[in-house]
Amino acid sequence: MAESTASTPAAAVDHLQTYRNALARGTLSMQACLQCRAFRFPPSGICAECGSDRYEWRALSGRGTIWSFCVFHKDYFPKVLREKPYAVVLVQLEEGPRVYSNIVGAKIEALRVGLPVLAVFDERPDGEVLLKFRLSAPPA
Ligand SMILES: [Zn+2]
Numbered sequence: 001m002a003e004s005t006a007s008t009p010a011a012a013v014d015h016l017q018t019y020r021n022a023l024a025r026g027t028l029s030m031q032a033c034l035q036c037r038a039f040r041f042p043p044s045g046i047c048a049e050c051g052s053d054r055y056e057w058r059a060l061s062g063r064g065t066i067w068s069f070c071v072f073h074k075d076y077f078p079k080v081l082r083e084k085p086y087a088v089v090l091v092q093l094e095e096g097p098r099v100y101s102n103i104v105g106a107k108i109e110a111l112r113v114g115l116p117v118l119a120v121f122d123e124r125p126d127g128e129v130l131l132k133f134r135l136s137a138p139p140a
Pocket of ligand 1: 048052
């Protein structure tokens with residue numbers, strides 16, 4: 001994706017919806033600042049690093065590693081998560097940004113810092129697609 005909105009007023013652009021639309025197409029994308037090259041997440045009209053309003057959307061690989069995780073025994077978001085306990089992971093993407101998410105298809109006991117993960121696009125019953133991750137085999 002090479003969409004640049006540098007000439008569009010920031011207030012007129014729904015950055016989060018653009019991010020969600022990409023997830024619905026099975027693509028993890030983030031804004032990259034055209035001034036300092038930093039990724040912006042969550043999506044924003046202004047770069048937190050340099051203040052620039054210029055950016056482009058970049059498709060990311062979806063590959064990363066578990067940087068940290070925490071196990072919750074209380075359900076704070078019953079609309080999203082149904083089983084307890086559940087883990088919230090902080091994934092270090094290979095392109096640099098870190099994102100909070102969940103792991104699907106693995107028991108909590110299997111989670112370890114440093115394990116490789118791959119993005120999955122989890123469609124909820126209401127049609128919204130959430131970014132989640134699954135454990136992936138380490139590179140050979
Ligand atoms: Zn910047």
